[in-house]
Amino acid sequence: MPKFYARRRLGFLAAFTGLIASAGLLNGPAASAALPTPVSAATARTYLASLTVAAENRTGYNRDLFPHWITQSGTCNTRETVLKRDGTNVVTDSSCAATSGSWYSPYDGATWSAASDLDIDHLVPLAEAWDSGAGSWTTARRQAFANDLTRPQLIAVTDNVNQSKGDQDPATWMPSRTAYRCTYVRAWVQVKYYYGLSVDSAEKSALQGYLATC
Numbered sequence: 001m002p003k004f005y006a007r008r009r010l011g012f013l014a015a016f017t018g019l020i021a022s023a024g025l026l027n028g029p030a031a032s033a034a035l036p037t038p039v040s041a042a043t044a045r046t047y048l049a050s051l052t053v054a055a056e057n058r059t060g061y062n063r064d065l066f067p068h069w070i071t072q073s074g075t076c077n078t079r080e081t082v083l084k085r086d087g088t089n090v091v092t093d094s095s096c097a098a099t100s101g102s103w104y105s106p107y108d109g110a111t112w113s114a115a116s117d118l119d120i121d122h123l124v125p126l127a128e129a130w131d132s133g134a135g136s137w138t139t140a141r142r143q144a145f146a147n148d149l150t151r152p153q154l155i156a157v158t159d160n161v162n163q164s165k166g167d168q169d170p171a172t173w174m175p176s177r178t179a180y181r182c183t184y185v186r187a188w189v190q191v192k193y194y195y196g197l198s199v200d201s202a203e204k205s206a207l208q209g210y211l212a213t214c
Contacts, residue, residue, distance in 0.1 A: 041214035
């Protein structure tokens with residue numbers, strides 16, 4: 001085969017292989033690298049106005065009352081599912097544990113190459129949910145909340161950032177990366193609204209302030 005045609009053929013194969021890879025046909029579906037898109041700021045403001053304002057009550061709280069992480073499909077539990085969703089080029093083993101990949105933490109702007117550096121944040125923390133109404137739920141509803149992949153409630157972030165957040169609400173903690181704060185409060189309000197959770201007065205005031213700038 002003449003060298004000219006050989007080079008053309010190799011170039012075509014390389015381009016075709018790249019196209020297949022970008023479409024996710026070689027390595028599975030491309031990661032969306034984002035939590036479900038929250039409602040708009042206008043909708044969040046409407047939702048927030050309808051939420052009950054009440055003092056928080058943590059009496060009886062125990063993290064074990066929110067069963068997680070549950071199996072989502074095959075051998076993959078909720079944590080592993082979110083790591084696959086939020087990462088790029090994530091490779092998993094037969095038990096669904098991520099063995100390689102890249103993860104961008106939108107809270108602080110850090111990028112990680114080891115799954116062990118990531119926590120899966122409950123955007124509305126489990127203790128916060130308990131404080132604002134989940135204490136009266138059934139265990140099944142608390143399990144659904146703790147493993148909710150449909151609402152913007154679970155996201156892979158830098159582990160020590162998640163640990164510094166703890167169970168705080170937006171009155172006392174927000175992502176250090178200011179560009180993500182509008183997304184964060186829109187998601188917070190959507191989750192609280194969907195699950196019929198209350199807000200305390202300081203929390204509502206903080207949310208109103210952040211939403212006003214979205």
